[in-house]
Amino acid sequence: MNHISLEIFQVVAEEMSVVKAARRLGRVQSNVTTRIQQLEEELNAQLFIRENKKIRLSPQGKKFLVYSKKILSLAEEARQSLHPGEPNGVLTLGSMESTAASRLPEPLAAFSRACPGVQLRLNTGPTRQLTDKVLMSELDCALVSLPRGENGEILCPENLNYHPLYIENLRLVLPVAMAGVKTVGDIREGQLATFAKGCTYREIAVGLLSQTSGSGESIQIQEVNSYHAMFACVASGTAMCVLPQSVLDLLPLPEGLTILPAGMAITQLVWRQDFSSPGFDQLLSVLQGASDITP
Structure with a gap:
């Protein structure tokens, strides 16, 4: 073998x-x-x-x-460790769709200039799926929004490190048909366009609707694969959605939509405790430089 x-x-x-x-x-x-x-x-x-x-x-x-995958990942890490001053090889990064769209273009361009010898591979998906892939060595690291426990503590799996990078202000966007809604508590029923289970923003949205209005069981879920598809559902009047303000700023806003605050989430970079490479160290440094969280 x-x-x-x-x-x-x-x-x-x-x-x-x-x-x-x-x-x-x-x-x-x-x-x-x-x-x-x-x-x-x-x-x-x-x-x-x-x-x-x-x-x-x-x-x-x-x-x-x-x-x-673990063997190949460890072999790549061992190869890179022999040349700590020359980041090279392959680095696999996972990211939530929202972070890839609104936070990564400039930092990844800076990383490419700083480490031309590193081949960066980007994969997107919901938080839980990305976290599982990091644990299984399918990804070297990932940008996720770790869920929180009942007391507000961050729930990070064992064997993973995490570093907070971005604060995301979440927004609940309602279609024209719900123009009369002034607060989340006014919502009694409807359809929520969101990503598959494992998405932290989905959990926050369902929890918010359930806790504030008691409508959690009346909210139907429509799963989509991108924020553009999600926003199209809202624009067509068939659903509402929750997304970060940073993503909302990138999208054209049709007239008549209602936008309500939906809480806050933190984006973290997670990686295995036993993982290290020159390329990863440089990526973390670049991301820290673009972070809106003061150390």
Whole structure:
């Protein structure tokens, strides 16, 4: 079992297609197939289930994928540690959609200028999914909004460090049809356009509507994949949404919408306690420089 075989296995697992994996890796299809077969023979385990010209990970393949990502991540970290003065290699960063849109363009441009040898890969998603990926070494670090407990304490998983970076003032945006609403407490029913479960802003919105108006059970959830789709639902009059003011500032505002305060959230950078690399250290420094939270 070598480094190249693990990389090939990981790409095939991500693409769920040998043809697509071969194209992405710049290899011929037969070579990718042979590498996977050799790896399965070496492990004495079936990593993929093949049926009707399609493949999917077997239970053993899913388990092995977790370990292979950890091995590759550790190998990359070890390689970079030998050249601490020269940030290079791959750094995988996760981010909430809102942060990627409103907070990252300038800092990532500055990071690219400071570390031209680092290949930064950006993935977006809700907080819980991103946090899980950091824990599983699928991401090196991520910008998330960690949930809070009943006493207001930040709930950070074990084995993770976090650093607060941005304060987000949340806004509840109501469609034209709800123009008569003056406070959140006036809302009795409606539809909330939001991201999938695991989004901290979704939890805040549902909790706010439930606590202030008792309407939590009357609020229907419409899941969307982007803030543009979310805002389109509001503009069309079919739903309300909660989003940060920093994102709202980037969007065109149709006339007649009602915007109400919906609380505050903190964006943190999270990373594994055992993770370190020159590229990550530089990224953290750049993000700290763009932070609106005073140390």
